[in-house]
Amino acid sequence: MKQVKTLNGKVLTKSVAGGGCGECQTSCQSACKTSCTVANQKCENIK
Amino acid sequence: MVHCFTWEGTHIVVDVYSGAVHIMEPAAYALTEYYAAHGWEDTPPQETVLAELNAFAPQDLAQAYEELKELVEQGLLFTPDAYAEIAKNYHNQPVVKALCIHIAHDCNLRCAYCFADEGAFGGTRELMPEEVGKAAIDFVIARSGNRRNIEIDFFGGEPLMNFDVVKSTVAYARSREQETGKRFRFTITTNGMLLTDDIMEYINENMVNVVLSIDGRKEVNDRVRCRVDGSGSYDKIVPKFQKLAESRGQDNYYVRGTFTRHNLDFAQDVLHLADLGFKQTSVEPVVAPFDVDYALQYEDIPKIYEQYDILAKEYIRRRKEGKGFNFFHFMVDLDQGPCVYKRLSGCGSGSEYLAVAPNGDIYPCHQFVGNEEFRMGNVLKQEEPFRRDISETFASCNVYSKPACRDCWAKFYCSGGCPANAQQFNGDLNKPYDLGCELQRKRIECAIAIKAALAEEEE
Numbered sequence: 001m002k003q004v005k006t007l008n009g010k011v012l013t014k015s016v017a018g019g020g021c022g023e024c025q026t027s028c029q030s031a032c033k034t035s036c037t038v039a040n041q042k043c044e045n046i047k
Numbered sequence: 048m049v050h051c052f053t054w055e056g057t058h059i060v061v062d063v064y065s066g067a068v069h070i071m072e073p074a075a076y077a078l079t080e081y082y083a084a085h086g087w088e089d090t091p092p093q094e095t096v097l098a099e100l101n102a103f104a105p106q107d108l109a110q111a112y113e114e115l116k117e118l119v120e121q122g123l124l125f126t127p128d129a130y131a132e133i134a135k136n137y138h139n140q141p142v143v144k145a146l147c148i149h150i151a152h153d154c155n156l157r158c159a160y161c162f163a164d165e166g167a168f169g170g171t172r173e174l175m176p177e178e179v180g181k182a183a184i185d186f187v188i189a190r191s192g193n194r195r196n197i198e199i200d201f202f203g204g205e206p207l208m209n210f211d212v213v214k215s216t217v218a219y220a221r222s223r224e225q226e227t228g229k230r231f232r233f234t235i236t237t238n239g240m241l242l243t244d245d246i247m248e249y250i251n252e253n254m255v256n257v258v259l260s261i262d263g264r265k266e267v268n269d270r271v272r273c274r275v276d277g278s279g280s281y282d283k284i285v286p287k288f289q290k291l292a293e294s295r296g297q298d299n300y301y302v303r304g305t306f307t308r309h310n311l312d313f314a315q316d317v318l319h320l321a322d323l324g325f326k327q328t329s330v331e332p333v334v335a336p337f338d339v340d341y342a343l344q345y346e347d348i349p350k351i352y353e354q355y356d357i358l359a360k361e362y363i364r365r366r367k368e369g370k371g372f373n374f375f376h377f378m379v380d381l382d383q384g385p386c387v388y389k390r391l392s393g394c395g396s397g398s399e400y401l402a403v404a405p406n407g408d409i410y411p412c413h414q415f416v417g418n419e420e421f422r423m424g425n426v427l428k429q430e431e432p433f434r435r436d437i438s439e440t441f442a443s444c445n446v447y448s449k450p451a452c453r454d455c456w457a458k459f460y461c462s463g464g465c466p467a468n469a470q471q472f473n474g475d476l477n478k479p480y481d482l483g484c485e486l487q488r489k490r491i492e493c494a495i496a497i498k499a500a501l502a503e504e505e506e
Contacts, residue, residue: 003075008381010122012066012390012459013129014298015220020137020388023196025232026145027462028394028412029072038393038462039328040378044196 050456075111141398142192166204180216239284263316329375393462397441414467
């Protein structure tokens with residue numbers, strides 16, 4: 001029986017190469033205004 | 048670094064520095080926990096390991112080891128930290144790409160928990176003149192460097208109390224797009240009291256996102272979100288919000304509430320909003336000094352965690368039944384999401400993201416407005432020096448500059464927390480608001496667990 005199921009790849013490691021274009025939305029502008037969550041933001045370069 | 052947790056019987060491992068997430072059988076999970084505590088070993092489990100994990104069959108542990116080893120070799124488990132240097136060098140030349148424009152420092156509600164001092168932000172009630180709105184647009188264009196996308200959020204107070212200036216500011220920004228090569232994206236936050244069909248039409252044509260303030264159930268909403276005469280706002284705003292949400296195709300908006308100590312059963316408020324037909328919801332913990340009656344306390348944490356669990360289970364159930372909705376804090380994109388640079392630097396307040404008060408004063412973000420210590424300049428006073436020192440201080444904040452984040456598994460999901468909260472509670476931008484961190488970690492666990500549950504369902 002397989003012991004591990006991997007849900008996703010090395011997303012952080014891979015994203016280093018892009019260099020961070022900075023075109024993405026400011027997280028606080030989306031809805032929060034009092035907390036800080038970035039993991040639900042979209043990358044502007046991925047359509 | 049890994050984070051191991053079990054949710055509803057599912058064992059989940061987050062590999063912090065690669066971003067990979069794994070669902071594990073008990074033997075692999077136990078072995079991962081063992082190596083997390085003792086360090087990874089390049090040889091199969093020896094006698095001491097097998098003795099400690101003797102609840103599991105040796106063949107299961109052997110297979111688990113082989114699978115873990117493969118993950119380590121692929122850079123998906125026990126991945127070393129490779130971002131400290133990046134953090135040091137990023138943000139060397141901050142540019143401004145987003146403004147929170149306080150179009151109205153006045154409000155037609157008197158919400159008890161309002162951090163904006165019911166619209167006045169500690170000052171006088173005033174509306175932003177047209178010239179300030181235009182000067183704010185000129186300011187952001189001048190300071191946005193090579194960035195193409197510029198975001199403008201119309202905030203208050205209540206922005207609809209000064210809607211003509213919203214419109215003139217939008218028109219002015221649009222008029223400068225071609226010449227400057229910029230693309231403006233507008234959003235607005237409103238309590239809905241003044242929404243009309245004409246305003247909805249305008250919002251739909253011009254705003255990429257709209258945040259609609261409502262706290263949930265009628266009794267919860269009306270206890271806090273009151274009109275000047277003390278009556279509640281629920282009955283007036285719900286039909287308007289429903290109409291606006293439908294007219295936007297149930298997308299690109301949020302109904303957004305705040306929960307306090309008075310409604311620690313807030314999962315019911317989120318579900319109430321979903322039952323009203325809203326597909327995009329956000330209900331956030333109030334951030335308030337510990338000495339006010341509605342403030343969340345450390346002793347409330349177990350109850351709040353329980354509520355997030357209740358909400359997550361119902362969230363999954365509704366998704367599986369095809370009646371799903373989005374909850375802002377449970378939305379996490381494991382496959383893509385933001386790059387590591389974004390995750391290091393967070394909201395960009397004080398550097399990429401600034402707030403402009405009705406009189407043109409500039410602050411690091413909407414939560415600093417009115418705090419003179421953090422006043423950075425004024426969009427009307429070009430001759431006045433811009434406080435680059437404040438900008439640089441904020442720009443230098445990231446998950447590596449905050450000691451509390453060093454050993455936290457969730458740092459790349461929250462990016463080090465809200466600087467305004469850190470300043471408010473600890474007087475230090477690099478010292479996060481700890482109660483907020485506790486809740487954030489729980490929300491992220493739930494968000495990941497939801498992904499895991501839905502992935503299992505798909506198989």
